[in-house]
Amino acid sequence: MQKHPIKLTSGEIAPLWTGYLGDSMANCVLHYFLRKVEDEEVRPILEYALSLTNEHMAFKDKLFRNEDFPIPRAFTGEDVNPDAPRLFSDTFTLLYLRQMGTGGMTAYGLALASSTREDIRAFFNHNLKTAAELYNKATTLLLEKGLLPRVPHITYPRTAEFVQKEGWLNGLLGDRRTLNAAEITHLHLNILTNRIGQTLMQAFAQCVRSKDVIPHIVRGMRIATKHIEVFSSLLRDDHLPAPETWEAEVTDSVESPFSDKLMLHHTLSLSALGLSNYGAAVAGSMRRDLATVYIRLAAEVGTYADDGAELMIRKEWLEKMPGAIERDALIQA
Template sequence: MQKHNIQLVSSEVAPIWGGYIADSMANCVLQYFLNTVEDQEIRSIVEYGLGLTDEHIQFKNKLFENENFPIPDGFSDEDVDIKAPKLFSDIFILLYLRKMGISGVSTYSLALGSCARIDIREFFNHNLKTAAELLDKATTLLESKGIFIRAPYIEYPGKVEYVHKEGWMKGFFGDRRPLNAAEITHLYLNTTTNTLGKSLMIGFSQVAKSNEVKKHVLRGRDIATKHIEVFSSLLRDDNLPAAEIWDVGVTSSTTAPFSDKLMLFHTLSLCQTGLGNYGLAIAASPRRDLAANYIRLTAEIGTFSDDCAELMIRNHWLEKMPGAIERDAIDKQ
C-alpha cells in the first residue's frame, strides 16, 4: 500500500513548535542546575529531566527537517552560563523539577488529544509517560526528605449528602458554606505554584542586567506575593493550613546564569501557566466569591503577561508562532 506523507495540522504544529521553544529554555535551565546541584539524589533527577529535553529537541529537529519547516531559534548556549555561581538551593531545584513534571503531564495530555498523525501521537504519548515519571521521581524524593508540602486534610463524611440550600454557591455575605475538597485543592495548588514563581522572580531580579527586565520581574514577585496571600487567607478562613513558603531557596548571588531574554520568556511562561490554572479553578469552584477572586486575579496576570510580551517584542525576543495566512496584508500588496 502506498504511504502518503500527511502534512502537520495546526493542532500538531502548535504543541510541537511551542514545545520546542519551551524545551530549549528548560534545557538551558537544567544544564545550569546540573552544574550547581550538590545533592546526588537530586542530581540524578536533574540528569533525567535534562535527558528528556535533549530527546524532545532531537525528535523535533528531525521532524522539522523532514517537513521542510523552519526550526525556531528558541534558546541556546548563549542564553546560559553554567559556570555562574549557585543562585537556587537544591530544594528549590527539586521543587522546580516537580513543577516541570506537573506542567508536562498537563501539556502532553492536551497535545495528545489534539493530534491525528500516528508519529506525533506516539511522541506525545511517550512524553506523557516520562513527564509522569519525572513528577513521581521528584515527589518521592521530596517525601523521603520530609519536605513535601501536602494539601490540607479534611474529615471524611459520615454519609452521602445532597445540596438543599439555594445559597450553596453564594460566598459574599451571610451564611457562607465551608470550602469543598475541589476548592481546597485549587487554592493549595495555586498557592504552591505562586510560591515557586515568587522565588524564581526573586532570583531573576537579583541577576537581571536590564533595568526594565529587573523592574518587570520585581513586579511579578509582588503579584505572586499578593496572590499567595489571597489564597492562603481563604484557606485560613476555614481554619485550614496554608502551604509553607520556600523563599529561602534563593542565594545572595548577583551573577546572571541566564540571559535577560530567557528570564523574561520564563516569566511570560509562568503567566500563561497561571492563567490556565486559574481557569481550571474557576470551573471547579462553585462558591461565587472564589470565582470572583480568580477572575480579578486572572485580569491582573493577563495585564502583566501583555506587558511581558510587549517588552519582549521591543527587544526583538518574541518569536512568532506559525498561523493562518494574513490575507489582508497580501491584498494590500
Template sequence: MSQDERNLEKKSDHIQLTSGDIAPLWGGYFSDSMVNCVLKHFLHTVEDNEIKPIIEFALGLTIEHLEFTNKLFKEEEFPIPLAFTEKDVNLNAPRLFSDGYMLLYLRHMGIAGTVSYGMALASSSRQDIRAFYNQNLKTAAQLLEKSTAILQSKGILTRSPFIPYPDSVEFVHKESWLNGLLGDRRPLNAVEITNLYLNIMKNSIGQALMLAFSQVAENKDVIAYIVRGRDISSKHVEVFSALLRDDQLPAPTTWETEVSNSKVSHFPIS
C-alpha cells in the same frame, strides 16, 4: 523550487501538521529550551547526590524533546523557533538555588508535564505526534514519582491539608451554593482546597524563580517585567492562602528563602 513543487515531491500519503499538532509543538519547544537552561545550572551547582540523577533524567528529557521537534520541523519545512540556547546560561556563575528548591522545581515539571502532554495528546491527530506525547506522558509521570519520593524521604514534601471524612452523603439544593466563596461564605470543599493548594504551590515556585531572575538580570526593562510577574504571583499566594486560613487550614510555605543572594548573571538577558 516553489512551495507547490516541494509539496508535489512529498509522499502522496503524507499528512500535513494540523493546528492541533503545531500549537503544542511550538509552545513546547520554547518551554523545553528554557527549562534546559535552568536544569543545566541546577546540574552544575547541585550538592545532593540523590537529587543529581533526577536532574540528569529531566535534562535528558528536554534534550530528547528538542531533538525530536527540531527534526520534525526540518522535515516539514517549518521554521525553527528562535528559542533559548546554551548562550543563555552561564555555567560559571555561582549557585542560585538550594537543592530543596531544585527538587521542588523538578516535581512541578512532572506535574506540568502530565497536564500539558495530556492536552497535547488530545489535540494532536498525526500518529507520530501522538506517539511522541504518549511517551512524554510516561516520562513526565516518572519524573513526578522520582521527585515526589525523594521529597517525601527528606521530609520536605508539602501535602495538601487534611480534612475530616464526611459522615454522610450531601446534596446541593440551592444555586447560591456555587457562589459560596463570596460574602457569607460556606466552608471550602475538598475540590476547592485542592485547587487552592496547587495554585499556591505553582505561584510560590514561580515567585522564587522570578525573584532569582530579577537578581541576576541586567537590563532594567527586563528586571521591571520580571518583578511585575513576581508581584502578581505573590498576590495570588496571599489571596489563596487567606482563603485556606479563614477555614483554619494550613497554607503551604513559600520558597523565596531558597534563593541565594548571588547577583552574577546566571542567565544572560540583555
C-alpha cells in the same frame, strides 16, 4: 497504493513549536542546576529531566527538517552560564523538577488531544508518561525528605449528602459554607505554583541586567506574593494550613546564570501556566465568591503577561508562532 504524506495540522504545530521553546529553555536551566547540585539524591532526577529535554529536541529537530519546517531560534548555550555562582538551593531545584512534571502532564495531555498523526500522537503519549515519571520521582524524594507541602487533610464524611439550599453556592459573608475538597485543592495548588514563580522572580530580580526588564520582573514577584496571600487567607478562614514561603531557597548571588531574554521568557511561561490553573480553578469551584476571585486575579495576570509580551517585542526577543496566511497583505491595491 502510494501513500501521500500527511502534513502537520495546526493542532500539532502549536504544541510542537511552543514545546521546542519550552524544552530549549528548560535545557538551559537544567544544565545550570546540574552543574550546581550537591545533593546526590537530586542529581539522578536532574539527569533524567535533562535527558527528556534532549530527547524531545532531537525528535523535533528531525521532524522539522523532514517537514521542511523552520526550526525556532529558541534558546542555546548562549543563554546560560553554568559557571555562575549558585543561585538556588537543592530543595528548590527538586520543587522545580516536580513542577516541570506537573506542567508536562498538563501540556502533553492537551497536545495529545489535539493531535491526529500517528507519529505525533506516539510522541506526545510517550512524553505524557515520562512527565508523570518525572513528577513521581521528584514527589517521592520530596516526601522522603519531608519537604513537600501536602494538600490539607479534611475529616471524612460519615454519609453521602445532598445540597439542601441554593445559598450553598453563594459564598457570601454571613452565609458562607466551608470550602469543599476540590476548592481546597485548587487553592493549595495555585499557592504552590505562585511560590515557584515568586522564588524564581526573586532570583531573577537579583540578576537581570536590562533596566527595563528589572521593574517588570519585580512587578511579577509582587503579583505572585499578593495572589499567595489571597489564596492563603481563604484557606485560613477555614482553619486550614497554607504552604510556607520558599524565598530562603535563593542565595545572595547577583551574577546571572541566564540571559535576560531567557528570564523574561520564563516569566511569560509562568503567567501562561497561572492563567491555565486559574481557569481550571474557576471550573472546579462551586462557591461564587471563589470564581470571582480567580477571574479578578486572572485579569491581573493577563495584563502582566501582555505587558511582558510587548517588552519582548520591543527587544526583538519574541519569536512569531506560525499562523494562517495573511491573505489581505498579498492583495496588491
